Amino acid sequence: MTARTGAEYKAGLADNREVWLGDQRINVLEHPAFKGSIEGMAGYFDYQNKYAADCLMTDPETGSAMNVSLSLPKSAEDIARRHRAFDRLARYSNGMLGRTPDYVNVVLAGHVSRKDIFDKSGDPVFHERIAAYHREVIEKDLALTHTIVHAAIDKSVGELQGMNEELTLRVVDRTEEGLIVRGAKMLATLGPIADELYVYPAVPIQPGYEEYALSFAIPVATPGVVSVCRDHYGVDAEIVDKPFSSRFDEQDAVIIFDDVLIPWERVFIDGNLSVYNALNAGTATGNTQQQTAIRACVKLEFAYDLCVQMAKATATDTKPETASILGEIYSYLRIARAVVHSAEVNASDWGNGAFFCHDDISALRTMMPLWMARVNDIIKSMGSHNLLATPTAAAFQDARLGPLLEKYLPGANGIPAQERARIFRTAWDFAGSALGSRNELYERFYLGSVGRARGLDHRKAQAKGETGAYRALFEEAGIDPVPAPEQQDLLSLQGTGPRA
Numbered sequence: 001m002t003a004r005t006g007a008e009y010k011a012g013l014a015d016n017r018e019v020w021l022g023d024q025r026i027n028v029l030e031h032p033a034f035k036g037s038i039e040g041m042a043g044y045f046d047y048q049n050k051y052a053a054d055c056l057m058t059d060p061e062t063g064s065a066m067n068v069s070l071s072l073p074k075s076a077e078d079i080a081r082r083h084r085a086f087d088r089l090a091r092y093s094n095g096m097l098g099r100t101p102d103y104v105n106v107v108l109a110g111h112v113s114r115k116d117i118f119d120k121s122g123d124p125v126f127h128e129r130i131a132a133y134h135r136e137v138i139e140k141d142l143a144l145t146h147t148i149v150h151a152a153i154d155k156s157v158g159e160l161q162g163m164n165e166e167l168t169l170r171v172v173d174r175t176e177e178g179l180i181v182r183g184a185k186m187l188a189t190l191g192p193i194a195d196e197l198y199v200y201p202a203v204p205i206q207p208g209y210e211e212y213a214l215s216f217a218i219p220v221a222t223p224g225v226v227s228v229c230r231d232h233y234g235v236d237a238e239i240v241d242k243p244f245s246s247r248f249d250e251q252d253a254v255i256i257f258d259d260v261l262i263p264w265e266r267v268f269i270d271g272n273l274s275v276y277n278a279l280n281a282g283t284a285t286g287n288t289q290q291q292t293a294i295r296a297c298v299k300l301e302f303a304y305d306l307c308v309q310m311a312k313a314t315a316t317d318t319k320p321e322t323a324s325i326l327g328e329i330y331s332y333l334r335i336a337r338a339v340v341h342s343a344e345v346n347a348s349d350w351g352n353g354a355f356f357c358h359d360d361i362s363a364l365r366t367m368m369p370l371w372m373a374r375v376n377d378i379i380k381s382m383g384s385h386n387l388l389a390t391p392t393a394a395a396f397q398d399a400r401l402g403p404l405l406e407k408y409l410p411g412a413n414g415i416p417a418q419e420r421a422r423i424f425r426t427a428w429d430f431a432g433s434a435l436g437s438r439n440e441l442y443e444r445f446y447l448g449s450v451g452r453a454r455g456l457d458h459r460k461a462q463a464k465g466e467t468g469a470y471r472a473l474f475e476e477a478g479i480d481p482v483p484a485p486e487q488q489d490l491l492s493l494q495g496t497g498p499r500a
């Protein structure tokens with residue numbers, strides 16, 4: 001098969017997957033709530049074909065078209081090529097879909113690229129399996145979801161301790177056919193409407209907890225895989241009235257593995273802590289975050305322009321305080337673009353010829369969640385009641401109501417009433433609707449919390465020896481460092497310290 005169309009994607013969802021919405025087990029293809037989301041994701045597959053020059057490339061093994069996000073980057077040209085694909089694909093939803101299939105594709109490609117990490121484990125079969133799976137995803141153009149965060153509830157103990165021990169996904173049995181796994185993972189965005197589920201390493205696991213150190217991939221329709229959906233936030237509305245909620249609810253779900261058989265050929269890590277703990281560290285920033293950062297840039301670009309339109313529609317665009325706020329969003333965009341550019345031009349071989357972006361790109365992981373929340377705050381402050389005084393497009397067609405709306409709800413600067421309503425409806429759908437609020441939560445947490453990301457960056461900085469600036473202050477002035485206590489004549493300290 002070549003790169004799929006939307007119709008082919010939809011046909012692939014016709015199976016016996018166990019998806020629960022509220023207390024109903026549903027068929028995602030038939031349930032009305034899912035119509036917009038499935039059409040929205042189908043649109044992504046059509047879009048990759050429409051913009052084939054950016055999104056697709058020739059599969060070197062079969063000669064068919066494949067999504068660029070599954071390529072294994074080996075050079076600066078490959079990184080630049082992939083940038084073009086990520087940028088184009090993000091424009092399909094203006095960055096509002098976080099989990100278009102290129103997200104997990106790039107993760108998988110990164111893992112396959114780091115054969116050196118698997119090789120260290122001694123058994124080549126695991127890399128052979130994941131490489132074969134990568135080929136399968138390319139050739140079937142599958143839509144993958146992922147679920148990697150431990151289902152820990154009690155944060156007073158370790159993530160795999162106390163009550164958490166029983167909650168998180170782990171191996172409970174081994175059979176001739178494969179592993180039997182049990183437990184939950186948080187969350188799986190797109191899970192109910194993806195083809196397959198890829199479980200891979202997240203935070204490191206300590207010795208003694210090997211049964212949790214797993215990586216595998218299975219169809220969402222595998223018996224025992226239970227998708228528990230959050231409330232659905234997509235709405236049945238015209239695109240012009242709800243441009244995002246009508247198409248782009250990428251349905252999150254908790255995945256419960258109720259004694260699921262994972263066939264051996266789909267088991268990529270089975271308790272091997274050295275592979276498990278190295279794989280994420282060796283791929284997540286330089287590889288995966290090229291996709292996430294570019295997607296975020298596209299979203300910021302849209303948010304900036306949307307706010308400019310809001311300012312024009314209320315004639316606040318010439319006010320210095322509005323210019324300052326608009327400039328704030330634009331500065332986030334420029335910083336983000338600059339970080340991506342710098343990380344791409346400083347890309348290098350991370351091992352086994354895997355050419356990834358510079359690790360500095362992870363700075364965006366700690367800042368972007370704050371900027372995205374700030375942008376939503378700005379939209380609400382700038383928009384005020386205008387976000388709600390927004391008749392639908394159909395209301396303007398009514399013979400009685402239309403003329404009243406044209407008269408009493410026009411935009412400033414000569415902007416027609418219907419255009420004004422469209423601008424503010426879009427802004428509300430972006431930042432204030434049920435989906436807009438969920439999207440803000442997504443931006444805050446989808447790569448893990450900011451707190452954890454900052455801690456990780458700090459530990460990496462210390463491991464690298466950053467920065468030595470304090471010591472240099474005194475070295476420059478010719479002042480010797482104070483010797484460490486064990487090197488001092490402790491006797492000479494007697495009588496000089498504070499007295500009890």
Ligand SMILES: Cc1cc2nc3c(=O)[nH]c(=O)nc-3n(C[C@H](O)[C@H](O)[C@H](O)COP(=O)(O)OP(=O)(O)OC[C@H]3O[C@@H](n4cnc5c(N)ncnc54)[C@H](O)[C@@H]3O)c2cc1C
Nearest residue numbers: 146147148149186187188189441442445446448449451452
């Ligand atoms: C909408 C949405 C979709 C998601 N989709 C997926 C998905 O598809 N697949 C997937 O695997 N995961 C997904 N996630 C991520 C996952 O579910 C978790 O929500 C996320 O990793 C953070 O949860 P946590 O409990 O681990 O947070 P924690 O990291 O425990 O953070 C909770 C709070 O504590 C603070 N904190 C934690 N540790 C520290 C620290 N060391 N120092 C300072 N502060 C700290 C944080 O800043 C935060 O405020 C998604 C999340 C959301 C919200």
